[in-house]
Amino acid sequence: MDITTAFYLYSTMLKIRLVEEAIVNEYPLQEIQTPVHLYIGQEAIAAGIAINLQPHDFIVSNHRSHGHCLARGMDLEGFFKELYGKQGGVTSGWGGSMHIGDIERGIIGTSAIVAGGIPIGAGVALAQKMLSEGITVIYFGDGAVDEGIFWETLNFCKLNDLPVLFVMEDNHYASQTPTEQRHAYADIAHIVQGYEIPTLTLDGNNVFEVAKVSGNLINRIREGAGPCFMRCRTYRWKGHVGCSEDDDMGYRPAAELSIWKTRCPILWLEKYLTEQYPGKAEIEFFSRRDYWQREIDSAISKAKEAPYAVD
């Protein structure tokens, strides 16, 4: 990975992390009145894929969409205004955290119905294919493949060779139910391969791997290979919804969260960059953090000051 890209990836992940942490800080004030599904721990996926996208590409996402949208370039101020239910929010205060979108910036939208966005992404890709421009990334969790509509869409996309990258973020749980309790099959990749869809399982916490694999697949898709599938193994740090870590609730094994915290995608990259570019790295870390923190603080205060969205 060249140095510019590496730092760019770092910057994107950091932005997402800092945004989510800002929400964690703000949430107790009860000014953000919308259910939040935080992305902390999964940042490498959104960041790694986003760098391979071009202006006419689209993404479609789900309830856990902050990272996807921010990596794709959603405006921070519009994002926070939406969370606060204010005028100027990306969906004019009508959507809240679960329904953000900005079609101008390649974000079709997000559905809070599990798997609900998946066929919509396929439709976008159908249009792209017919209009010969762009590809669509569909983000969804390990829970979404429980729904039949995922399988219908997979079949449809392959039948029509649509330019779709399916990105399954396998964070091991759907709400509080572990994947093994919901999937009768051991390996979804094996099943998807039965459709002759190029399919890869990867470490979703390694941003270089995500970037490389998705880059390759996206290139193949652009060349007309039809849909491709990535299963990214990862983990969410926070509870399913809201800002607490909820590892005391009992549905996750005791040490699981702390083990996954040692696999923090951002720490890993920091370590790598520090080793590769000693001195420079620390300076970059500081300046990126400083930059994003200011941007976020400014977006939040603008959001707080803005008038509420009204009808």
Next chain:
Amino acid sequence: MDITTAFYLYSTMLKIRLVEEAIVNEYPLQEIQTPVHLYIGQEAIAAGIAINLQPHDFIVSNHRSHGHCLARGMDLEGFFKELYGKQGGVTSGWGGSMHIGDIERGIIGTSAIVAGGIPIGAGVALAQKMLSEGITVIYFGDGAVDEGIFWETLNFCKLNDLPVLFVMEDNHYASQTPTEQRHAYADIAHIVQGYEIPTLTLDGNNVFEVAKVSGNLINRIREGAGPCFMRCRTYRWKGHVGCSEDDDMGYRPAAELSIWKTRCPILWLEKYLTEQYPGKAEIEFFSRRDYWQREIDSAISKAKEAPYAVD
């Protein structure tokens, strides 16, 4: 196959064939006023499976259910009265051809929504598992696996190790659309195996094969193996709905129907039995045909005479 079973299988197939042919004869009179989806050509499947069922077992079927229900022992008179919309019909005139059932005889019912019966069958099996008695056979076409609800049910059945035999009647078309135009995957058996569900593809026109394979699978299911899956390759002779052969419509390749007619499951068995039991076979053929024809004629005339179902 022992001689009694062989002739029993023959008898069941013949009954189905003669019933369907009687419908073909009667239909132009427009007294049977209900859309019929005929089973001619596929008789070996229903007959072969039915001999392995016990009283507390259940079947759930779809729009093309005549064969399944007759093989399972539906009363001929109740069946025809239903087709004629008469009092005493198996579903009291409310169902017509697309909704026949008789829970007392192990027939839960039939859904005319493609794949609609599949999860219902799973629910029946769930009850059977909890009440420790019986297994459920779910019949469906190659069209039903297009629907996501099939995949949801497959997953659910395996997760809960339900006593279900999935019977896919792959007759190469859903209405007029060939399977290849609807399935992105080459072989569904391969995909179902990804669920670690015992899966077999077989010649659905060979009643011995159907009987043997289903018998083995049903035994395994009774022993607690969980769901099993059969893909039966077969062909329907008539149009999707109604009584004409519709091979002039252009959606089936010219010679296809005539080739499949040479693979008639009944002719094949007649040939086999004639070779094995010369003399005896011809007598049996004659007497079975005579018997069923009388039964059918009598059921039809009773149905014709019966008063219409009214509210």
Next chain:
Amino acid sequence: MPWTKLVADQRRNFEPVGGGGCDRVLTYGEAISEAMEQAMEIDPRVIILGEGVSQPGFIYNTTRSICKRYGTKRVIETPIAEAALTGVTLGASLAGLRPVLIHMRCDFLLVSMDQIINHIAHWKRVFGNDTPLVIRAVIARGWGSGAQHSQSFHSLFASFEGLEVLMPATPYDIKGLFLSAVASPKPVLFLEHRWLYGDRDYVPRGTYLVPLGKAVLREEGSDITLIGMSLTNRDIYMAREKLKSERIFADWIDLRSINPIDLDTIYSSVAKTGRLLIVENGPVCCGIGAEIASRVMENCWDFLKTPVQRIGWPSATVPAGPELERQFYPGVDQILTTIRKMVT
């Protein structure tokens, strides 16, 4: 299919309502076929999707000409997967196409209800983007179609202001409304009736738009207002003709649009007649007739001479047997009896 013949025999046309110098007659089926062809000609973004659209049945012959002319690139044969297809339709509309999804039966809409309501109906209001799409679905009846193949779900969709719901009843309207539907930035549910496919009417050769959201006053009278929708217009037409000899004259409104309801047209008729009978093409209970009746009570109270009446199916479950069917569907006689009671 047998019921095609059946219907053809029983068919009684409305009077042609076209006119305007037009002298060409088409059936309802031919009119929608022509409308689709012209829509695809006018706008290269129009595509057609559905189960069987390119197979020899051609959705009751309505996609034959477009298949011939535009081929499989724009007329897309699909698997049997209504839920996903509906999402695909939404996505395609967001990314620059004008997709038309076709279902052979209205009943199959339920499989895709989540996409229609949770997604399509709310999308514009929430995300702000237009979703120009059309979903055609055909209501059937008779020949034992029964519980899962004869339903009419127009009323289920009537409360979602993010959807337009149309029920064209004539060849002239089906063409003009379809063209308007495809042209509209809003998602449209386009509910056809199988029994109307053989009806004939004057239909202009060229393209024309029938406005969305507008009912039409088909005939004038001063004693009572009759509201029909889809096939029930046929019964109203026949009942109305009979009543003339009894010197009872009715305003006959063809609702055409279920969502939104053209209340202005209804109110002004009721203000004149003081009596309203709605003939629902579906179960009476919670039908669109209930909403109309409530609105009319709220807004025309001082004009009403007698309570608004509704006629429709006695139950939501449709039976299959021929005699059960005959008992089930209300007809001209029930309309006549009700009207006579209302006007005296």
Next chain:
Amino acid sequence: MPWTKLVADQRRNFEPVGGGGCDRVLTYGEAISEAMEQAMEIDPRVIILGEGVSQPGFIYNTTRSICKRYGTKRVIETPIAEAALTGVTLGASLAGLRPVLIHMRCDFLLVSMDQIINHIAHWKRVFGNDTPLVIRAVIARGWGSGAQHSQSFHSLFASFEGLEVLMPATPYDIKGLFLSAVASPKPVLFLEHRWLYGDRDYVPRGTYLVPLGKAVLREEGSDITLIGMSLTNRDIYMAREKLKSERIFADWIDLRSINPIDLDTIYSSVAKTGRLLIVENGPVCCGIGAEIASRVMENCWDFLKTPVQRIGWPSATVPAGPELERQFYPGVDQILTTIRKMVT
């Protein structure tokens, strides 16, 4: 979840309606939890299915005790596959169980609409077999739940006479209605409201049945009839208290059953008061209020002093922002204004 706290703060209880020597108070949430436990105790055929039923959230704590007591054999954790689960529920009921399927949100019902309507609602009428099953679904509101997590679909199911649709509003009712629902041979949609979970009421320790299909006259008055359902009863309670000082007294009917509608209770109240206001927990358009209003017009015409009025949501799409939400939901003030207009 934050909105739990929010609700707890805003909560105002109804007056306890239990009585009968009962002196034990439970919340709505505790009452349904106890009802499920007792149902499973009474009848070994009762099983529970759903997403998260055995996870620490325990469906807002309502499945905790049954999980502890009956374990995973009878409390079945499921994949996220509402459509199939609904079919499974139907099948299980046909083969001898009494399954209860739980959805955390009413909105998710749409995914399984085909199984609910095309299959469950018609099954008994067509096949003749009983389908004793219950589907619990929770209506949410507020805290930006928005378009896909705050809907209330009771009216969509009201026209299918093969279904019972309940909307319990009190701890006493939720327990008694749930036990009746499980005991019933008919399929029941059991719609709870998230905002009622903290409400308290006297609830008998033992089992008791509240009859299905029956509304309850909660308070008597002679000037107007108010019909509430689920959460809207709370607003009606508050409005009614305020009106007493204005010497306006209302009959307050808690509908409880959306399908069937208890028309007798409604008619006899309206015959007395001559005025009716329905406060819908959902969009006004095509709500159950429309059906009630139409029936009342048809049957109580001579008693009506003023048109039946309806209050409910202005649109089917629910907004997320806090101020949009506040604007969106009608409240006590709108009820008061409407009543004052109606009685003068």
